[in-house]
Amino acid sequence: MTSVPPPVGEQTPPSVMDLERQYLLQNYARYPLLLARGKGCYVYDPEGRRYLDFITGIGVNALGHAHPRIVKAIREQAGQLIHSSNLYYHPYQGPLAERLARISGLQRSFFCNSGTEATEGALKMARAHGHAISPEKHEIVSLENSFHGRTLGALSITGQPKYRADFEPLLPGVHFVPLNDLAALEAAVTSRTCGIMLEMIQGEGGIYPLTQEFAARARALADRHNALLIADETQCGVGRPGTYFAYQRNQPVILPDVMVAAKPLACGIPLGVIVANEKAAAAIKPGMHGSTFGGGALACRVALEFLDILEELLPSIQSVGGYFHSELNALARKHAVVKEVRGFGLMLGLELTVPGKQIVLDAIGEGLLINCTHDTVLRFLPPYITTEKEIDRAVKILKKLLGKVPAQAS
Numbered sequence: 001m002t003s004v005p006p007p008v009g010e011q012t013p014p015s016v017m018d019l020e021r022q023y024l025l026q027n028y029a030r031y032p033l034l035l036a037r038g039k040g041c042y043v044y045d046p047e048g049r050r051y052l053d054f055i056t057g058i059g060v061n062a063l064g065h066a067h068p069r070i071v072k073a074i075r076e077q078a079g080q081l082i083h084s085s086n087l088y089y090h091p092y093q094g095p096l097a098e099r100l101a102r103i104s105g106l107q108r109s110f111f112c113n114s115g116t117e118a119t120e121g122a123l124k125m126a127r128a129h130g131h132a133i134s135p136e137k138h139e140i141v142s143l144e145n146s147f148h149g150r151t152l153g154a155l156s157i158t159g160q161p162k163y164r165a166d167f168e169p170l171l172p173g174v175h176f177v178p179l180n181d182l183a184a185l186e187a188a189v190t191s192r193t194c195g196i197m198l199e200m201i202q203g204e205g206g207i208y209p210l211t212q213e214f215a216a217r218a219r220a221l222a223d224r225h226n227a228l229l230i231a232d233e234t235q236c237g238v239g240r241p242g243t244y245f246a247y248q249r250n251q252p253v254i255l256p257d258v259m260v261a262a263k264p265l266a267c268g269i270p271l272g273v274i275v276a277n278e279k280a281a282a283a284i285k286p287g288m289h290g291s292t293f294g295g296g297a298l299a300c301r302v303a304l305e306f307l308d309i310l311e312e313l314l315p316s317i318q319s320v321g322g323y324f325h326s327e328l329n330a331l332a333r334k335h336a337v338v339k340e341v342r343g344f345g346l347m348l349g350l351e352l353t354v355p356g357k358q359i360v361l362d363a364i365g366e367g368l369l370i371n372c373t374h375d376t377v378l379r380f381l382p383p384y385i386t387t388e389k390e391i392d393r394a395v396k397i398l399k400k401l402l403g404k405v406p407a408q409a410s
């Protein structure tokens with residue numbers, strides 16, 4: 001029997017999920033959750049169910065949702081000037097660059113729109129730095145298990161075959177070194193190296209911090225071979241580790257030549273940045289790089305407001321992060337399914353002996369948003385406004401979920 005379609009005008013509209021299935025590239029595997037609004041540490045679905053947001057748009061919504069000072073800055077600036085391109089000056093890009101210089105210890109900024117774009121620009125900076133010395137000096141040393149973005153350049157220095165395989169061949173002259181392997185690093189960096197790329201805490205790779213010794217050796221090798229040391233702070237930076245940047249976490253600070261940042265910088269308005277010392281910045285001459293949207297008035301004003309708030313929040317990121325870490329350690333002691341707890345500040349990972357996907361799905365059912373990276377690592381990127389109260393709530397849910405999982409040998 002053929003079914004008769006309802007008359008036009010009486011058809012039920014397709015759901016958002018149906019539309020996405022039909023009209024979007026099928027590159028994302030979304031969780032089955034529709035979000036309608038957010039306030040503070042919580043997001044809400046259209047039925048008003050609330051979820052504690054401990055993934056914050058993968059580390060973007062650093063002040064949670066609808067922070068009154070961010071909303072006010074957006075409202076005011078949207079009514080004045082959103083975008084004017086880099087053909088002209090506006091009041092906020094210079095002050096933001098000055099602020100970033102002050103907090104990073106580096107000197108000159110270039111603004112773009114994402115972590116990938118910032119990485120890509122830093123890569124060009126390293127290549128141009130090397131090219132000015134010798135055409136042979138074009139090699140990049142990066143880390144196994146790293147993640148630097150999805151464009152061809154950023155993929156070329158991303159040390160995870162699963163992201164790269166479909167797009168080979170990528171840039172030549174990239175050497176991958178195992179995390180914290182001093183001998184391998186020593187062997188990979190030569191006079192042909194123009195840049196060494198590091199995440200001080202690997203994020204997508206499963207929350208693995210670099211040792212201070214490894215970062216110091218990378219600094220020494222970059223100096224010895226006149227290569228640029230580049231820190232990708234897209235995920236681990238801008239307050240998340242409890243310092244402005246992850247390279248400032250240990251003393252003495254291992255200062256890179258170039259730092260890239262993005263995610264939380266403008267609290268959800270796209271903004272990425274490359275901050276470079278004078279030596280690295282000198283590689284980029286007029287006309288060599290640019291971005292139409294990069295560093296617009298709205299994004300820069302919001303970032304300035306965010307950095308004001310961040311200054312006040314840094315001590316609490318450290319203390320609340322420390323509390324979360326110790327509570328996760330307590331869970332690890334009770335549940336054999338937990339292998340290890342890693343991370344700093346409000347960037348923490350809990351490695352399981354089993355895949356974490358089902359726990360992430362079950363957590364949604366319990367009103368908690370987290371995700372799983374590297375198959376077995378539950379990742380927590382809570383907002384910087386989190387208090388011990390929200391940590392207790394998340395830990396209670398995790399305890400319930402972990403209690404149901406039988407431990408297996410990994």
Ligand SMILES: Cc1ncc(COP(=O)(O)O)c(C=O)c1O
Pocket residue numbers: 058114115116117119147148149150199203204232233234235236262263
């Ligand atoms: C360390 C690192 N670099 C670069 C990127 C890419 O940033 P975006 O997705 O903003 O392009 C990411 C994203 O997760 C990241 O974690």
